[in-house]
Amino acid sequence: LEGGLIGGGAQFLEELIHLGGTIARIIPRIGAHEQETGIGRYIHLESGDAHIIIAVFQAFCDAGKGFRMHGGIDAHGLEIIGDHMGHLHPHGIFLLLINMNAKLQMLDGVAHHFIQNIIIIQIGPARFLQQLPGLFGVINMGRIIFAIHPGAGGEGGIRTLGHAHIDEIAMIVTSVSENGFLKVAQVGGIDPRTLGAQRVDIWGKEHLIGVFCSTPPHLKKEDDQKLKLSDMYIDACCENAKDIVSPGDIVTFRTKGIELLNDGYSCKSIDDRSAVAALCYSAYLINESGKKPPVNIAFLFSDKEEIGGMGAATMSYKYFPDEAIAVDVGFGDYPGCSEDESCKMGQGTMLGISPLLSRNITNRLKSIAEQEGIPYQYDVMGGRTGTNADKITLSKSGIPCGLLSIPIRSMHTTVESLFIEDIVATAKLLAAYAMKVGE
Amino acid sequence: VLNQIKELCNIDAPSGNESAVRDYILKNIPSDCNVTVDRVGNVIVFKKGKNAAKHKISIDAHMDEVGVIATSITPDGFIKFTTVGGIETESLVSKRVRFLNGTVGIIGIKHGHLCDDKELHSFPSKNSLLIDIGAKNREEAERYVLPGDTAVYYYEFEAQGDYIISKALDDRIGCGVVLRLLNEESDCDFTATFTIGEEIGLVGGKTVTETVKPEATIVIEATTAGDIGNADDSECVCKVGGGAVVSFMDRSTLYDKKLFDAALNAAKVLGIKCQSKNAVAGGNNAGAIHQSAGGVRPLAISAPCRYIHSPSSVVNIKDIEAVYALAKVMLSKLASGEIW
Numbered sequence: 044l045e046g047g048l049i050g051g052g053a054q055f056l057e058e059l060i061h062l063g064g065t066i067a068r069i070i071p072r073i074g075a076h077e078q079e080t081g082i083g084r085y086i087h088l089e090s091g092d093a094h095i096i097i098a099v100f101q102a103f104c105d106a107g108k109g110f111r112m113h114g115g116i117d118a119h120g121l122e123i124i125g126d127h128m129g130h131l132h133p134h135g136i137f138l139l140l141i142n143m144n145a146k147l148q149m150l151d152g153v154a155h156h157f158i159q160n161i162i163i164i165q166i167g168p169a170r171f172l173q174q175l176p177g178l179f180g181v182i183n184m185g186r187i188i189f190a191i192h193p194g195a196g197g198e199g200g201i202r203t204l205g206h207a208h209i210d211e212i213a214m215i216v217t218s219v220s221e222n223g224f225l226k227v228a229q230v231g232g233i234d235p236r237t238l239g240a241q242r243v244d245i246w247g248k249e250h251l252i253g254v255f256c257s258t259p260p261h262l263k264k265e266d267d268q269k270l271k272l273s274d275m276y277i278d279a280c281c282e283n284a285k286d287i288v289s290p291g292d293i294v295t296f297r298t299k300g301i302e303l304l305n306d307g308y309s310c311k312s313i314d315d316r317s318a319v320a321a322l323c324y325s326a327y328l329i330n331e332s333g334k335k336p337p338v339n340i341a342f343l344f345s346d347k348e349e350i351g352g353m354g355a356a357t358m359s360y361k362y363f364p365d366e367a368i369a370v371d372v373g374f375g376d377y378p379g380c381s382e383d384e385s386c387k388m389g390q391g392t393m394l395g396i397s398p399l400l401s402r403n404i405t406n407r408l409k410s411i412a413e414q415e416g417i418p419y420q421y422d423v424m425g426g427r428t429g430t431n432a433d434k435i436t437l438s439k440s441g442i443p444c445g446l447l448s449i450p451i452r453s454m455h456t457t458v459e460s461l462f463i464e465d466i467v468a469t470a471k472l473l474a475a476y477a478m479k480v481g482e
Numbered sequence: 483v484l485n486q487i488k489e490l491c492n493i494d495a496p497s498g499n500e501s502a503v504r505d506y507i508l509k510n511i512p513s514d515c516n517v518t519v520d521r522v523g524n525v526i527v528f529k530k531g532k533n534a535a536k537h538k539i540s541i542d543a544h545m546d547e548v549g550v551i552a553t554s555i556t557p558d559g560f561i562k563f564t565t566v567g568g569i570e571t572e573s574l575v576s577k578r579v580r581f582l583n584g585t586v587g588i589i590g591i592k593h594g595h596l597c598d599d600k601e602l603h604s605f606p607s608k609n610s611l612l613i614d615i616g617a618k619n620r621e622e623a624e625r626y627v628l629p630g631d632t633a634v635y636y637y638e639f640e641a642q643g644d645y646i647i648s649k650a651l652d653d654r655i656g657c658g659v660v661l662r663l664l665n666e667e668s669d670c671d672f673t674a675t676f677t678i679g680e681e682i683g684l685v686g687g688k689t690v691t692e693t694v695k696p697e698a699t700i701v702i703e704a705t706t707a708g709d710i711g712n713a714d715d716s717e718c719v720c721k722v723g724g725g726a727v728v729s730f731m732d733r734s735t736l737y738d739k740k741l742f743d744a745a746l747n748a749a750k751v752l753g754i755k756c757q758s759k760n761a762v763a764g765g766n767n768a769g770a771i772h773q774s775a776g777g778v779r780p781l782a783i784s785a786p787c788r789y790i791h792s793p794s795s796v797v798n799i800k801d802i803e804a805v806y807a808l809a810k811v812m813l814s815k816l817a818s819g820e821i822w
Contacts, residue, residue: 224711234594236605239572240792242637242647252642254794256710257572261763262717269603276711278788280645280796282723301578301586301636303616304626309578309588378560378612379592389618429595452614454595456576458588460614 201338203480204364204442205325205473206355206431207318207371208348211311212455214272214294216245223284225253225277227294231349235270237456242297245279247288252297253277298457305389306463313459317449318370319344321469328474336477343367348431355431359438366404366443368476369432370469373422373448375461386450389462391418392469395446397428399436404445408472411479417472422448447472484799486510486661487646488639490654496549496566496632497682499582503545503657507676510661524690525676531668536819540673540696540778541663541809542687542767543656543703544680547649548791549634550579550613552627559617561587561627564609567681571605573792579613580636585626587613587633635793644723644799651795653680655785656702659806663813670817680767684734687767691774698741698779698816700809701768704797705729705759705784719763720786722796725755726804729782731762734769741781741812744821748811755804759784781816783809 212231219225225245239257244250256276279288300310322342329336341362345354348371359367373393374385386393394412396405412419427433432446447469451461495503500523507525511517516528525545548567555561565574580586589611594602613633617623635649660674673694677686691699709721720727728745729737742758749756759782772780785805788796815821 220712222709232594234576234591235603236572236591236594237576239570239575240789240794241576242640242794252640252647254647254789254796257570257789257792258710259706259708259719259790260570261706261719261761262708262710262713270605271603278710278796280642280647282643299578299638301588303586303588303614304622305616305618307616309614374593374596377590377592378556378558379610380596384596385593452593453576453588453590454593456591456594458576458578458590460588460590460616462616 201366201480202341202362202364203338203477204341204343204359204362204367204435205322205477206343206345206359206367206369206435207322208315208346208352208354208431209319209344210346210349210354211295211314211316212349213296214243216247216288216290216292216294218290219279219285219288220276221285223279223281224256225279225284225288225294226275227272227277229272230293232455233272234455235272235275237458238272238275241457243277244295244297245277245288246293246295249287251279251281251284251287253279253294296457303460307460308463309458309460311457311459313451313461314372314454315348315370317372317451317461317466318469321370321447321449321466321473324466324470325473325477328470329477332474332478334478338477338480340477345431352431352434356434356438359435359442363439364442366401366445367432367435368404368408368445368447368473369428369430369435370447370449370473371430371432372451372454372459372461374454375450375452377452386420386422386448388450388452389464390450391420392465392472393422393448393450394419395422395424395428395430395432395448397424397426397446399424399426399428400432400446401443404443407480408445408447408476411475412472415471415475417475418468419472420450422446483658483662483802484641484646487651487654487658487802488641488648490657491639491648491650493650493654494580494582494634495545495547495650496551496634497546497679497685498566499632500545500678503654504676507545507657507661510665512665515664520690520693522686522689523678524686524693526690526694527664527674527676529664529668529672529674531670531672531817533670533818535670535672535817537697537817537822538673538695539670539698539700539813539817540675540691540694540771541660541700541702541813542675542677542690542771543660543701544653544677544686544767545657546679546681547634547652547654548681549632550574552581552613552629552631552633554629555620555623555627556612557620559619559623560612560614561623562609563611563613563633566632567791569791571608571611573789574608574611575605577793578636579633581627581631581633583626583631585615585633586636587615587627590614637793641799646797646799647794649793649795651785651787651797652704652790653702655704655787655797655802655805659702659802659809662806663810666810669814672813672817677767684765684767684770687770688774691771691778695775696771696778698738698781699768699771700812700816701766701771701780701782702805702809703766703782703784704787704790704795705766705782706764706790707786707788708761709786710788716760719761720757720759720784722786722788723798723801724757724786725749725801726808727757727759727784727786728808729759729768729784732759732765732769732782733762734765735772735780735782737768738779738781741779741816741821744815745781745783745808745812748815748821749804749808752807752811754807754811755800756808757786781812783812
């Protein structure tokens with residue numbers, strides 16, 4: 044975790060260590076520390092002690108704090124973290140992923156390192172591969188994580204790729220005014236109806252909290268004025284914003300995740316962290332089965348889906364699997380959405396059916412879901428799917444692709460929501476597919 | 483000071499449900515004050531000063547905040563609602579709310595991808611908005627929320643430098659300032675009122691005045707600042723960071739010109755940062771107080787506040803300090819008769 048060393052930081056960490064990693068005890072302790080010092084926002088950890096990293100990390104997640112993570116965790120650390128898996132899955136995995144305040148980075152940003160670490164944390168301890176690091180391959184192509192599991196088929200066996208994207212919709216600063224207001228452009232589809240008084244994280248030279256301006260009644264123009272991001276300002280809540288924020292800096296939504304009834308959950312970035320969680324959980328399930336899958340399985344966690352799917356296009360070209368299953372989020376039911384364009388929330392994974400997708404894979408997914416009693420529903424599209432399946436399908440000389448989606452509400456807003464059971468159904472189907480595809 | 487404002491803002495107390503903030507206030511009033519809670523829930527505090535007051539002065543802050551109230555539950559388990567106090571649609575769409583029993587919900591929206599161009603670029607009608615608590619049907623939802631239950635924004639207080647970002651700054655700022663005055667030695671006797679129901683029509687302000695019968699009142703408030711984006715000076719009304727805001731007129735009150743002038747002058751003499759509210763907009767408890775109990779001379783001192791009535795209102799702590807300093811001075815000068 045990066046940032047300035049807080050006053051008495053070493054002592055504080057010492058105290059955390061003695062708390063023994065009990066998350067419920069650490070969270071209030073960090074809160075109290077903030078109260079005492081007023082500067083608790085940054086904690087600098089040089090210790091490779093995974094207990095502390097995971098505990099502090101999770102505490103920050105739960106407290107809805109912005110934070111960054113640099114560097115890696117060693118194999119020993121991963122093993123220790125593995126012991127936490129018991130209470131981290133599947134709900135915990137998801138909470139962990141969804142809460143991370145990652146920023147979509149264009150080049151070598153911290154978000155990339157950060158997300159990479161989280162995925163390693165989740166997959167590694169699942170003992171997806173029996174040892175570290177020998178069999179656990181992480182190929183980092185600058186922005187992409189690629190974990191490969193050699194199956195029973197050996198070198199020449201079928202190679203199956205699971206995919207989710209790790210980026211989220213965000214914004215990029217285009218100008219900073221003298222009085223501390225920012226103009227931004229969208230990085231991914233921002234819904235202009237949802238922005239008024241919305242809090243954001245501004246990732247300038249220092250982290251700033253900002254607020255989207257809402258227009259006071261006396262300044263409102265005519266009612267039929269078209270809502271456009273380009274007309275809106277972000278208040279950086281800072282007198283010297285101009286010294287801290289520059290054009291090109293990334294802005295993300297600052298949203299605290301909340302739990303709803305029926306294991307429901309609402310946060311930003313559910314698109315597509317919920318799919319990342321599904322992949323991680325399916326890795327866990329494959330491992331738990333104690334059997335070697337008949338195919339070689341790789342997971343691709345790609346970047347830049349929201350701006351065109353460059354990560355998926357380039358990495359599926361490089362790896363060129365025999366087949367792929369993309370996992371994304373889909374349109375859940377909501378008043379105003381018709382039944383033919385949305386699926387039911389909490390009623391299983393959405394099985395993508397489209398002329399663009401491989402009918403073979405789709406049929407296999409369907410029959411495995413039937414056999415295993417995994418809830419699913421049809422998600423029929425006339426052509427393009429609007430997901431990375433479109434990119435992977437067209438990669439190199441073509442990759443047959445299937446698509447599973449997790450139904451969510453209010454897509455591309457700060458209150459995206461879902462039911463955890465739909466992540467679980469998606470993960471189960473993916474794992475079952477991996478174990479049975481050779482049959 | 484910051485901590486007290488934080489505690490006050492994090493209390494959930496929409497109009498009609500002020501008890502949580504009232505409890506907090508009662509706990510923080512010093513024991514030497516004479517405190518009564520009237521039958522509608524206003525808190526009336528008599529503070530003894532070093533000297534008897536020549537004029538009976540009240541200082542008012544309202545306890546309630548804007549919120550929403552459940553009106554019905556749909557068969558699918560969504561909660562229909564209306565607003566308690568004035569809330570713009572844009573402050574509701576894609577926001578979190580929490581009912582007073584702790585049930586949390588989100589105000590969702592139809593997927594933007596499924597909207598046509600016009601739908602995506604205009605706000606939905608306010609009465610089409612729904613709260614989603616994750617219930618699967620009406621029966622389940624009704625175990626958590628019933629029509630008539632109220633909720634407020636579920637957003638935490640945050641501070642960044644001198645800036646505060648929070649729900650309910652209107653008018654927990656006022657509550658904090660008045661509490662502070664009660665906890666300090668005062669030159670003259672005065673009466674503080676913490677009122678209910680301001681956001682739904684100045685209810686407590688009207689009723690409490692009939693009991694207290696002050697000669698003049700100082701209303702401590704948060705007021706709309708329009709200094710956002712590229713708004714030019716004439717549109718700003720007042721500016722965050724520009725100091726305490728003194729009103730000459732708003733939509734409910736034509737203020738006492740003599741008190742207005744005296745407040746600006748006192749601020750100037752004492753070096754308290756101060757600005758006038760340069761638009762006839764908004765309104766506050768002065769609207770009810772000044773025309774109750776045979777008439778009361780009104781003065782309003784406010785903290786400039788951006789995005790008022792939203793989950794993320796923004797104020798500057800220095801402005802709150804200026805409001806406090808000016809209120810203290812004016813209270814003393816009015817009660818002693820130095821200004822009258």
